Amino acid sequence: MTTSYDSFQKRRLRSSYVSVIISIAIVLFMVGVLGIILLKSTQVANHFKEEVVMSLFLKDDVTKEKIEGFRKALLEKEYTKSIFYISKEEAALAYKKDLGEDFLEFLGDNPLKNGVDLYLKAAYVTPEKMENLEKEFLNNAFIADVSYDKPLVKQLTKNIQRISFWLLIISGFFAIIAIILINSSIRLSIYAKRFNIKTMQMVGATKSFIRKPFIWQSIKLGFIAALIALAGIATVVYYVNKYVPTLQLTQDYITLGYVVGGVIITSFIITWISTYFATQRFLNLQTNDLYY
Template identity: 50%
Template sequence: MSKSFERFQRRKLISSYFSVTLSIALVLFLLGILGLLVLNTKKLADHFKEQIAISVFFKDTAKQVEIDELQKSLVMSEYTKSAVFVSKEEAAEQHSEEIGENFLEFLGYNPLKNSIDVNLNAAFVSTTQVDSIAAEIGKRSFVEEVSYDRPTISLLTENVRRIGLGILIASAVFTLIAVLLINSSIRLSIYSKRFIIKTMQMVGATKSFIRRPFIWTNIKLGVFGALLAIVALFGLLYYLDLNFPQLGVLQDLKMLAILFSGVFILGLLISLVSTYFATQRFLNLRTDDLYY
């Protein structure tokens, strides 16, 4: 009879530990996905910013040596990601491909200009900075026009700011929810041992002595939960890298280290803090309150 009761208690204990570990793992996995989104928001925003180009069109009288000097100057500038020369013939071919017919045969001449397409580094993509850069380039006497999509730059900058703020707010809310969920799971597991806690307290055990094994046990559960979450996150990242290699999610080792370390540390901290306050609550309860 006693052996069957012990087996029942052991199964109950394992079930309790399993549920706590699983809840920690699931919550940390969701937080990891959110962290991945946060860490990649800037990268994604920078990618879109660097797709915006400034087109520098030259006068027909512009000498090739002047164009080459300007291109070299642009390539050496801190704000430039790339500066590619596009001849009027290449521009005509591209335009013909886009419209699906050879417009040169209809016009009889090539109205397009030699140009340089300048892609800026993301840090310099804002309306004020692009205006300043365009004005500086346009001072050259052989430059006919500097063209760029100012409304798109303004809209992109504003949307990036809004999305970044939204993700930060969502991160704070989800982190709070995660803490509450893990805290609830740990409190329920300790609740089932409230009579043991009170019995130990009645025979003279100190609060720190009673609290220590609970903290140590739940820290181990937090570690297991964090490791499960990290394995699941790595599996998700591997799947993304396999199907969307252009994202390069497994190439950024610094980002992966920050993400996995953050998940692991968060699992430890939440488990430690939640267990401390949960045990403290039951240690401070009167004996009559244990039944409610």
């Protein structure tokens, strides 16, 4: 009879552990996938921002030596990602190719100016910062005019802010769900051992001594769940990279490193905190309250 009961208890315990692992793994999988979306969306947004060009048209009397000095000074600025010098002759050839005819034959003289195409770092591609840079450049003695697509910058900034806002809302929602689900799963597994907890407490075991094995057990279960979740995330990354190679997910080691680290750390923190408070609850209960 006792052997049969012990066997039943062991099966029940294993079933409880499996349910906890599966619950945590599913939640961590969702958190990991959402983390990839957040990180890649930021990178994609920055990529589009850094494709915006600010053209600086130089005055005709600026010598090549001064242009070279100006170019080197621009490269040292914190807002510069890259720059390209375009001479008036190169600009004329480009216009000729676009128009399909030599406009210089009609004009007789090249009206274009030497210029520098400035590509800014993503953090500086906002309407306010680019307007400030425009004013700064127009006060420069070398620069005749500044040109960039202002409507595009405004629309790009607006769309990125809107998308970022909703992604943060969704992330917060999933984070709350993750905490609730993992906490509920762990509490149910500890609930099955509430009488063991009270028995240990009655024979003189301290609260920290009772909590310790439960916390370590939950952390181990959380780690196993994290490995399962990462295996699922790896599968998703593989197939997304296969069908959408432009995202270069498998080559983005920084993003993947953040996701792996985030999933493992999240599993550790949530399981530790949930187990601590779950055991604390049963430790503070009176014996008669354990039956409810």
